[in-house]
Amino acid sequence: MAAVLGDYYHSSEWAKQSLETALSFGKEDLQIDYCTSEQLPEILEKQPDVVIHFKENRVNPANEIVETWLTQEVTSKITNYVENGGSWLAWHSGLASFPVEGAYIKMLKGYFLYHPQKHHLVHYKAIGGNSVLPSTTSFEIVDEHYFVHCDSENTNVFLFSESIDGQSPAGWCHSFGAGKVCCLTPAHNKEGLLNEGFLETLRKCVNWLILR
Numbered sequence: 001m002a003a004v005l006g007d008y009y010h011s012s013e014w015a016k017q018s019l020e021t022a023l024s025f026g027k028e029d030l031q032i033d034y035c036t037s038e039q040l041p042e043i044l045e046k047q048p049d050v051v052i053h054f055k056e057n058r059v060n061p062a063n064e065i066v067e068t069w070l071t072q073e074v075t076s077k078i079t080n081y082v083e084n085g086g087s088w089l090a091w092h093s094g095l096a097s098f099p100v101e102g103a104y105i106k107m108l109k110g111y112f113l114y115h116p117q118k119h120h121l122v123h124y125k126a127i128g129g130n131s132v133l134p135s136t137t138s139f140e141i142v143d144e145h146y147f148v149h150c151d152s153e154n155t156n157v158f159l160f161s162e163s164i165d166g167q168s169p170a171g172w173c174h175s176f177g178a179g180k181v182c183c184l185t186p187a188h189n190k191e192g193l194l195n196e197g198f199l200e201t202l203r204k205c206v207n208w209l210i211l212r
Helices: 012-025 040-044 072-083 103-108 196-210
Strands: 002-005 051-054 087-091 110-114 120-126 138-143 147-150 156-163 166-176 179-184
Touching: 002 012, 002 040, 012 051, 012 196, 040 051, 040 072, 072 087, 072 103, 072 166, 072 179, 087 196, 103 110, 103 179, 120 196, 138 196, 147 166, 166 196, 179 196
Parallel strands: 002 051, 051 087, 087 179
Antiparallel strands: 110 147, 120 138, 120 156, 156 166, 166 179
8 A cells, every 4th residue: 555645735744643543443454655746656656555645736835836746647657557456545635736627637536626714513424325434424523624526427425524614525436447546535634634433434445445
């Protein structure tokens, strides 16, 4: 398993703690190889079972001239990896600031639109009959409420989010070639990333990606 975690606005240490805590729930004997976006192409050549992506496309979002890291070459390596049987988790900022008409977003079938400036209580609830989460899954966190575009007709939405700001899909999954794609929108703050309900949800998403 490989993981690309963290960017200008998102703590790699918080994401790492969240991921390792989530996977320890099931006592899976999983090795996680952490890498940078620059190292990702080399990691993909090793055909990891799962790649967990928690990193937005902008390298320096606070600068006047903003640079991005996802080139067409890296995009091709990602999509080829999944099409040939790999599994990809686009988690929170892994859905943000990528070209919406590009091959990467077309593979994900969804992308980040915006979140309200003020954090509110966000309620997450599973959709019955899905293949990722128990239908009883439900948790609440005070955090960013991600609003996304999701091609719900061509993917399987398994989690919804709701706050005083509205509703949005929060988790979806589908096949892509011989591989699998899962997208998950929470969370941003450390408290949300370590919420027990969220950790269980993250673990279930990784489990779904691992199962063949």
